[in-house]
Amino acid sequence: MSNLLDETPTPAQQGFFFPAEWHPHAATWLTWPHTEASWSRERLELMMPAYLDFIKAIADSEPVCINAHNELVMQQARMRLLMAGANMDRIKLLPFPSNDSWCRDHGPAFLINPAKKERMIVNWGYNAWGGKYPPYDKDNLIPTAIAHYRHLDYVTPGIIMEGGSVEFNGAGTLLTSRACLLNKNRNPNLTQAQIEQYLRDYYGVQQILWVEDGIVGDDTDGHIDDTVRFVNEDTVLAAIEHNPADANYAPLQEIHHELRQMTLLNGKPLNIIELPMPDPVVSDGQRLPASYANFLITNKSVIVPTFRCAKDQPALDIIEGCFPGRQIIGIDSTEIVWGLGSFHCLSQQEPGV
Template sequence: MTTPAPETDAPRLPAEWEPHAATWLAWPKNPRDWPGKFHPIPWVFGEIVRRIAQFETVRLLVDDAAWEDKARRVLGKAGADLERVRFHHVPTDRGWCRDMLPAFTLRRASPRVRAVRFGFTGWAKYPDHLLDAEAPEHVARALKMPMVRAAAQGRPLVLEGGGIDGNGRGTLLTTEECFLDPITQVRNPGLTARDYEDAFREFLGVEQVIWLGKGIAGDDTHGHVDDLCRFVAPDAVVLCREKDPSDENYRVLEENRERLEGVRLHGGGKLQVIDLPMPEPLFFDGVRLPASYANFYIANGTVLVPTFNDPRDRIALGILAECFPDRIVTGVHAVDLVWGFGTLHCLTHEQPSAGKALDIVHTS
């Protein structure tokens, strides 16, 4: 069993709504991520960067100077504030920053930020991941930031950021399908739930792990939690709900709801569960896509929410606006984007500011 670090020096994984120093993105370049639909993707990125740069610095990974020029042209036409964009020449394979970049923790005894490097194996599925796996070193070096390598049972711990979600107060959401399935897309063979919990405590300062069951249909990560359930306050989550009993997500989401009923948070408070609708099933080329409003991204002054030309877009935006009354909640068209099997949260990665946690208005 891992011995926790002393409280005065323990790490803390901040919540996404706490102040950011920057948001990291990687400029899209791999047409295989969006086969037959790549052309509009840079323009969707242009809109994402434009929205985020209104409130914070955007740090953008590009392969080299030629790719930087391409990105600058698109961003300029999209109206993004290029003064708020910092370019980093770092070659990548696929560039899903949520999953390949390090986690950032704060120290309880000081305002120092530290990078936590997890292993990345292309979701235990895709062989073209070796450049992405080295991105954490480049990021830590660019920021002159100390970095620690996460491990469990004497070996590197493989983990993607989309597989976890925290409330900044010591509680973490994840799924059994993603990390405990012994057959499909196995990240860490032989690790138990207790092994993960010990590692989360040591490297992220987590005291409570809420294990959900399975993820949504169409998710090729095999169960990332950021497509179904997210913290929106220290004591509240949004959980996707499918009302059609014939839909393959219906039973999965209801079972996850049952797991959350009666949960008491680390510290004793009750967890509030807020319904977030699912859009109508979205298919392309006969493939069901992981369209979900839960894949939103919380930036300093805004929340970007994927939308799908669906009547439920408006409902989802309204629910999230009530959850984040201090931010501008904006929809970003994601029908093309989700053909890459991910949307806004998958693409982005926050870099927290050093300092005290941001107090927010709890949902009611």
């Protein structure tokens, strides 16, 4: 479909907005891991069982669309999925080329206009978290490939923006972090005020709330989807570390302090529910960005990363209390997080309208 021109009214002016993740999905999008960009060949084999469990869990709830690079990768993915017992009637493999697997960040941002029963895509720029992991040229083309596949108009703001850096309540509020969005490795020529205007214009929000930073080991410079997640219009799950000796103690305490100062558009303070951090996950001396907050909400479930520790079940219980009517599915993400992300990072929801 067409790339809307600069003189076209912004998506917000046209009545489009990015809905909350619990809005009904038409599908969830993934990008199949096929290179050694995030996992070595050996690590890829170790993470694959959990990745396949993740796909099967999504497919139990809604269709899954997978960017699978080329025909060979599509064949390999189909064989793995069939052997794992996945419901292939709910899974669509597409030969859209990619460099890496983090669809939350390189995938499209789907906007909806419920009044007109219309959707569109925002084709944000993507530079692999500040140019850290070239090449990323194929990843940067995925939103337009999906727009053409879905026959949707798309708009290209011309700035860098990653899906994991923003969190929405569906009622006009966006949460993000200064460490990421104001980092000079993304949009060095833009001020905070200019970035906020882009967020209003292209995500259709009215309020931007800022926290300072993210968790240790997060190579994205502080993505919000590891620290604070909306579970309804007024409530957030916020990661907390109670051990003062842990490196995440200070940044997460600061985030909670900032959250307590916030007021939503309806005048209410945020309802903050504490979500424990897992025990540290360390590999080859490196602290990995393990967080229960990196869950994915689907139409029927919430898929939560677990990390083989005693805090797994309490975290699942807390999340279950926030999502009545949805099944809470814990999947071991210890091998997946070696790639420096988990289930939310790997996926991008496509809302229905």
